[in-house]
Amino acid sequence: MAFVKITEQPSLYDDLEKKSVLELLQEINAEDQRVALAVQKVIPQIEKLVSQIVPRMKQGGRIFYMGAGTSGRLGVLDASEIPPTFGMPPTLVVGLIAGGDVALRNPVENAEDDAERGWIELQERHINEKDTVIGIAASGTTPYVLGALRNARANGILTASISSNPDSPISKEAEIPIEMIVGPEFVTGSSRMKSGTGQKMILNMITTTTMIKLGRVKGNRMVNMQLSNQKLVDRGTRMVMEELNLEYDQSQRLLLMYGSVKNAVDAYRENNKG
Known part of the structure; x- marks a missing residue:
């Protein structure tokens, strides 16, 4: 079967410059509604991936996202949100983007065309099985x-891919290919749109589910979140109040003393046994 880049196919819409603002917004939204359905179809592959990630991370393993352009930025974004949300070290989920951190804001010429660079960057971080x-x-x-996946897989490391084209080269390199087929973009070839939205959804699903399975959530609460601003201190205080049935001021003192909702609740219960 010939490989067809659906992501580069002409938009289903034309004469965009002649449309009203309302028409443009409604049509973009209509296309965006296809994304969640496309992601739904690949849940079995995402489940397979998370089920293999969790036992590895319990043994000290890490997740590395590899991408260029929008895809790279979304990987870095998801990785950067894990420490404040779940209180995990920034070394456990790592986003690598072709061209390095400068590429987060500026395009780096030819960076994504270097097939060896990704594996070199993984080796610099002492990647292991x-x-x-x-x-x-x-x-x-x-x-x-492609180069990073090929080398990682050859070295016995679990590999997965997220793409928006069926039967793409990246799928052949990955042990667990996730092909989220969202169709042509509203603006032809602009994969920052539906493809990017779907990637963000899948990355959220991978890391959120993994963190829950690693015990970083209790009930439905981020009990290990970093207390990095007043809003989060207030949210954490209310979690402690609800969990221990204490007043606000006492709950906040406990929270700030122990650094997280989980630690505050555990310490209070330990100190007030019997």
């Missing part, structure tokens, strides 16, 4: 990502 490498590429053809 407990780790997981997830390549993200809307087109499924990015050399930086």
Whole structure:
């Protein structure tokens, strides 16, 4: 079967510049509604991936996201949200983008075309068989990502891919391919739109589910979140109040003394046994 880049196919809409603002917004929204349904279809693959990530992370393994452009930025974004949300060290979920951190804000010429660079960057971080490498590429053809996956898999490391094209090269390199087929973009080839939205959804699903299974959530609460601003201190205080049936001021003192909702609740219960 010939490989067809759906991500590069002409938009289903035309004469965009002649449409009203309302028409443009409604049509973008209509396309966006396809994304969640496309993600729904790949839940079995996401489940397979998370089920293999969790035991690896329990043994000290890490997740590495690899991508270029929008895909790389979304990997870095998801990785950067894990420490404040779940109180995990920033070394456990790592986003690597072709061209390095400067590429987060500025395009870096030819960075994504270097097929060896990604594996070099993983080796610099002492990648091992407990780790997981997830390549993200809307087109499924990015050399930086392909090379990293190929080398990681050859070295016995769990690999997965997220792409928006069926039967893409990236899927052939990954042990667990996730192909989220969202169709042509509203603006032809602009994969920051539906493809990017779907990637964000899948990355959220992978890390949130993994963190829950690693015990970083209690009930439905982020009991290990970092207390990095007043809003989060207030949220954490109310969690402690609810859990221990204490007044606000006492709950806040406990929270600030022990640094997280979980630690505050555990310490209070330990100190007030019997």
